[in-house]
Amino acid sequence: MNKESTETLSVVTEREMPHPPEKIWRALTQQPLIEEWLMKNDFEPRVDHRFKFRADWGEVDGQVLAVEPNKTLTYTWVAMGLESVVTWTLTPTSTGTHVRVEQTGFRPDQQRAYNGAKYGWQQFFAALEQVVARTD
Amino acid sequence: MLFKTLADPTRRAIFERLCRDGEQTVRALTARSGVSQPAVSKHLRVLKHAGLVRDRHEGRQTHYSPQLGALAPLIDWTSQMAGFWQRRFDHLEDLLKRMDR
Numbered sequence: 462m463n464k465e466s467t468e469t470l471s472v473v474t475e476r477e478m479p480h481p482p483e484k485i486w487r488a489l490t491q492q493p494l495i496e497e498w499l500m501k502n503d504f505e506p507r508v509d510h511r512f513k514f515r516a517d518w519g520e521v522d523g524q525v526l527a528v529e530p531n532k533t534l535t536y537t538w539v540a541m542g543l544e545s546v547v548t549w550t551l552t553p554t555s556t557g558t559h560v561r562v563e564q565t566g567f568r569p570d571q572q573r574a575y576n577g578a579k580y581g582w583q584q585f586f587a588a589l590e591q592v593v594a595r596t597d
Numbered sequence: 598m599l600f601k602t603l604a605d606p607t608r609r610a611i612f613e614r615l616c617r618d619g620e621q622t623v624r625a626l627t628a629r630s631g632v633s634q635p636a637v638s639k640h641l642r643v644l645k646h647a648g649l650v651r652d653r654h655e656g657r658q659t660h661y662s663p664q665l666g667a668l669a670p671l672i673d674w675t676s677q678m679a680g681f682w683q684r685r686f687d688h689l690e691d692l693l694k695r696m697d698r
Contacts, residue, residue: 474682480693488692497695498688560689562682 470566479557482531489534489549506534523547538564602647607632608640612649612663620653620662 478485488494490506500514500521506528514521519540526546527535534549545566552559603609611626623641627634641661644650648667653660 472678472682474679474686476686476690478690478693484693484696485689488689488696494692494696498692499685560686562686564678564682566678 472564472566473561475559475561477554477557478560482551482553482558485551485558485560486531486534506530512536602643602649605640605643607636608643611637611640612644615650615661615663616665620660622658622660624658626661 488498490504492502492504495502495504495514500516502512502514504510504512504514504523504525506525508525508528510525512523512525514523522539523536525534525536527533527548532551536547538545538547545564548563548565550561550563552561603612607630611630614626614629615621623634623638626641627637630637641650641652645652645661649664650661651664653662
């Protein structure tokens with residue numbers, strides 16, 4: 462294994478949105494709204510709540526870790542054997558909200574999880590890409 | 598091809614064991630696989646064909662080792678996930694616009 466692979470993998474996506482944090486919070490936490498932009502779900506913004514995101518290509522299991530209304534939301538994201546943590550951060554700006562999502566993956570030095578996840582994610586994304594291609 | 602190769606649970610288990618424990622003989626793999634030696638050998642041939650394992654002959658034994666490099670195309674996790682969230686952000690923004698109405 463190379464040096465990089467001993468680090469935690471992390472993805473950050475950020476965007477300014479011309480909407481107040483309260484409204485974005487609703488989209489992130491209310492089931493019918495989550496379904497509109499992410500996946501079918503039984504999500505509740507309540508610490509320890511276990512939920513599933515469901516799509517044609519499979520399921521994501523999650524558990525809520527932290528909730529600070531209109532500010533931060535953290536949950537686990539387990540798909541195809543890969544465990545990661547997703548953290549949403551909403552920061553008010555003069556024109557709306559800075560939306561930041563960070564997904565932090567497993568530590569690759571946990572060899573078994575890493576090796577298992579390598580092809581697990583491929584299944585995940587192969588299916589996802591098909592779905593996306595169909596909806597484009 | 599990698600995808601298809603690893604879709605079989607027995608084959609995947611053999612590959613996982615090699616990843617976890619390193620190089621092993623067919624006999625050692627068979628002892629822990631719960632299937633016959635010919636079946637294990639067949640799975641190993643498929644794995645080898647996909648470039649996922651390499652074999653090394655030593656006397657009458659064949660040793661197999663995992664080739665993690667073969668998985669490299671599959672694991673560009675960060676760029677794939679970033680793409681996923683970018684698309685979801687697009688959907689989220691569409692939804693937020695609709696919520697105004």
